[in-house]
Amino acid sequence: MVATPFTVDLNKPLVFQVGHLGKAYDDWVHQPIVSKEGPRFFANDFLEFLTRTKWWVIPMVWLPVTCWLVSLSVQTGLTPPQAALTVVGGIFIWTLMEYLLHRFLFHIKTKSYCANTIHYLLHGYHHKHPMDGLRLVFPPAATAILCLLLWNLFKLLTPPSITPALFGGTLLGYVMYDCTHYYLHHGKPSKGYSRDLKRYHLNHHFRIQSEGFGVTSSLWDRVFGTLPSTKAV
Incomplete structure (x- = not known):
């Protein structure tokens, strides 16, 4: 007997459904619903509340932190x-991180239940x-966890007087990225x-999802050869 393919019910909470798609998840998540x-x-x-964030929360929370870091x-x-x-x-540094994260983490192919679920929460839902x-920018709680990891890495690799300003600049780059992403x-x-x-960005969403990983610029797509052949949508 051939098993019936799993079908996601869009009228029910999605997160714990998408993992059941298995190998079919990648095709399903890259068929956008424009609403x-x-x-x-x-x-x-x-x-559910924790997954929703208004765009203006990002600069409101993180710009004061950036200023404080630079002052340090x-x-x-x-x-x-x-x-x-x-x-x-x-x-x-952020522009490179933006590209690398988008290309190699956000667009990783998954097929297991756990990997599909994590990918959906991380980036799949956006596609x-x-x-x-309300889900175009990163919730501050999730960003804070990533900031803690990144801060300790910066402390390990840079002099004490440099670390706060360099990390603050990276954080400022993130704020610019999230606000730009919402505007696009x-x-x-x-x-x-x-x-x-x-x-350029909508081309990535609706035509060539395997290229065009830059959001604030196409710089690193040009450097690493993932510049789409066309920018039109």
């Missing part, structure tokens, strides 16, 4: 110009429901770089 109405993730109301570097010996240059370096405005999905740029970037 501003987001699906329910969990039956539990508190867990100034207090421990960096001049303001040196601190500013270090922040720029941190932003540059399935790309216009869900819900903003309506009419001309210039922002319009081209929107086309």
